[in-house]
Amino acid sequence: MFWHIYKYRLKCLTRSRQMMFWTLLFPIILGTLFYMAFSNLSSVEAFSHIKIAVVDNEEFQKDTNFREALQSASDPDNGDGSLFDVTYTSKEEGESLLMGGNIEGIIYFNNGIKLILKESGLNQTIIKEFIDHYKQTLSTVSAIINRNPEAMQKGLIESSTSHKDFLKEASAGSSAPDTTVNYFYTLIAMACLYGSFFGLNEVTVNQANLSAQAARANMSPVHKLRVFIYSMTAAATIQLVNIGILLLYLTVILHINFGTQITYILLTCIAGTVTGVTFGAFIGSIVKGGEGIKIGILIAGSMTMSFLSGMMYDKMKYIVNTKVPVLGYLNPANLITDCFYSLYYYDTYTVFFTDILFLILLTAFFSLLTYLQIRRQKYASL
Amino acid sequence: MVISVKNLTKRYGDLVALDHFNLEVGEGEILGLLGPNGSGKTTAINCILSLLKYEKGSIDIYGKPMAPEAYDLKRKIGIIMQNVAVFEELTVYENIDYFCGLYISDKNKRRSLVIEAMDFVGLNDYGKFYPKKLSGGLLRRLNIACGIAHKPDLIILDEPTVAVDPQSRNNILEGIQRLNREGATVIYTSHYMEEVEQICTRIAIMDKGKIIATGNKEELKAMINSGEKITVEIYNPENRILTDVKNLPHIVSAFFHDSFLTVKSERDKNNLMVLIDYLKTRQIAFGKIYSEPPTLNDVFLEITGKELRD
Known part of the structure; x- marks a missing residue:
């Protein structure tokens, strides 16, 4: 049963042009624009x-x-x-x-x-x-x-x-400081959060009060939570592949340097993706209203979180972390960005694993509230 | 008994959608649930399927209480929703296979069932088509195929012919009769009385959340006082004609609608020849004339005082 549902959910999601645009093409386009903008910036700043x-x-x-x-x-x-x-x-x-x-x-x-x-x-x-x-x-x-x-x-x-410098520029890690790479971290964080579109979709196709397909599936002899979990697994898989493609594009085509700790980078992508997908399911299950409203909330939410983690203004992350540090821990985009940042700049993993822990906690929070909303099998109205 | 619903009450706020609704469906029946829009047909179906909460009452299917976790019962049920419940991103074949796969895990068995279902609804040539490429009628047929592919014993169709062309409608109605002949018990909801009269072995008429009459079409028509309805086109409609006609024997009612005179007779009484004789004797010029037996609409009209399609 798992493979049957998983396979067909994969087909449905990959064939959805709208969702694939937002989760795969849009981040690639945005990454390309960042690359072009920052390349130009570097050439302007370069000494001739x-x-x-x-x-x-x-x-x-x-x-x-x-x-x-x-x-x-x-x-x-x-x-x-x-x-x-x-x-x-x-x-x-x-x-x-x-x-x-x-x-x-x-x-x-x-x-x-x-x-x-x-x-x-x-x-x-x-x-x-x-x-x-x-x-x-x-x-x-x-x-x-x-x-x-x-x-x-x-x-x-x-x-x-002879001239002697009494101050020496030093990096906390092995990599040379690069302010532009932070923009690409936030881009990946945003892409992870765009996995929320898949999560939202899976709630819609599993809740009988949200779609006719769900009503039909709810009438089958399979527990609806099983169908939902299998569907969410498919959603997370596709989003993870999308993030993988984005990472490959950024590193292989655009030559963005994310450091060498590939295992931890993948762990960040997995945690970020699962958080993004469950965030979408959470919004899909708690927000009353049409799908348009929910998509609007997801886009606005993802962009706001990306903004607060420094996507549009690189000092914003610092401002949030110094003025309202708790917001940084509640913002998945900031946590994902922080993971990449700590891997790139620090030789220790304390910050990285703290961020991963908070991502897991957020995922658990979104999943729990989604479960409480969708566990009912009878509805007041359809 | 396949379905037994007793005293089912369902409210939407202050609105009573089902008011002590009772229904029994026997094995092998095609039960038509007939009622105007808003009479509670779909609500009743959704309660029977355990999709909707209800305030009061009991629902048994095959002698067991129906509940969301009654998977052994769900396995025997096929549901065709009023709204087309298919995935736009899957082809015709894939859609049927997906929903069938929720019931049948054996791949080979499922493949033959899917092909059989496609053949049944006449979609063999459309297996690789996506739903958006299908016409309204073909889409409805796909909707049906998704609900019946696993060969259910009890099939519930909720207004499956809404917005369907005549050819597809006939195909759907014939298909339902074929499923019934193959052993399935069918509940068919509709507000099209012609369809219900055509295929149902028993009819339950609903209004305001209640069953107001049950029986086969002859039994239902026997419940009302009026019999045949004669409509005559009168070139010069005058009030004296109306007065004279009302005085003819066995006339229940007579009225003009534009230049058409409608005359209703008592049950089992035939007034066509009497009326023609009257018109000839008085040398009243008339055009078209036709006689109709009473319809389910007449039954509904006489019981509730309003048209079925109001």
Whole structure:
């Protein structure tokens, strides 16, 4: 009997275009849009080399220190650490390049280093800072040599030209911090909650006061709770497959990095999916009114929960967790997001398993209330 | 006795939907439950099936109390709902197989039953069709196939021919008679008296949640005073004609409706020739004339004072 009902519920649900759109296609489309938006954001934020011209005259050739400093700041082997893309040219040609907008500034030597800029901006500030820094260091070294030549032997020059950071950027886990990945966590959380459409549907097709098909099934010699449990199992299976497809799409096609702990990621997906499906069943059984109203509540509820977990505004999750922490524990989307977050950033599993525990508690709560609503086998009206 | 319902009372708030409703259905019968919309037919069926709660009364099926967990009884029942109860996402074959599978677990046996049911309702060529591709009539036939595929002993059909074309209606009515011949007991609810007269071996007429008359069609018609109804088209309807006709022997009532004179006779009395003689003698010009035996509508009208289709 299980396979019979399970098989046909799988067929019904997978053939429902509307439900498959919301549970599979919509998250994929939204994920693609996120990807496009964040890729663009990254490219805007990415540092590109500053194009400058250096007038290659006699004085420039004599200043070995500056040439070495410039060489170091424009070394292509430095990769992203390279500041400048340098063109060595005459002053006239440099001016022509500057006027044409091909470079940001001209460095030339005429009784010292001079800088010609056309406009002000971040790149221009960087060029000026570079030159100022060079001049300051040169001045410091000259002063040391003039006043205390012995200091050269004691390594004071190296010390004055070296830079030390006293703050170090560190990650709590093995992965590099990435603010955009949180949006994809909330997307998966939202997709898990969209499994609620399946849960709602299964309540409808099993409650005789909600559909004619249910009335017919209720007249069969199979306990209605058995039919309901088998149907919910089918619903959870499909939603889990949908989440799996979404995960594959995000990781394989869009190359979103969710970390390497695949077992725990799957556990999160299973817990999130079951919570989503039971949430739909819960809404379907307690809300009086038409299916349209119930679907509206599910969409609004899922989006609100996703919003509160940071889907539209990445600081929202932090605000909720600091101002109303209890809301974070009652919000399945936040719990699912938190699971992924903790797996990605933390080396310990305390947060992860706490979140999983709360997801299980929410599932139990939704299931219990659904059971209390649908256990009756006779209705006041049909 | 297949079904025995005693003193069933069901309320929807202040509205009494079933008022001490009593019904007995014997084995092999086709019982027609006839009544206007809102008379309580569907409520009675849903209570009998243990889908609806009720305030008072008892329902026994095959001598056992009917309850939601009476699975041995449910196994013997086939239900065809008023609303088409099939899944849009399953094909014709799959729909029948799904519902049949709730009763029959053996796959091979089920396959032959599904094919038999499709053949029975004439859907053999539509096995791979989805319900939305079917016409209203074919959809109703699918609805029936889903309810009978497991070969139930008791079949309950709740207005199965609503919004069905004449061809499908005949197919459905013939099918019900065939099921009955094969041994099934049938309860058939309808507000179409012609259908009930055509197929039912016994008829229970309902109004306001009560059975107001029971019997076969002849017994029911014998309960009322009026007999044949004669309708004559009179080209110049005048009041004196009405007065004269009412004075003819064995006339129960006479009235004009536009240019048509309707005359009702006493039961078992024939007034057609008398009326024609009168019209000829008085040289009253008349056109069409026809005579009808009393219908179940006349029975309902005489008992309740209102038309069956009100």
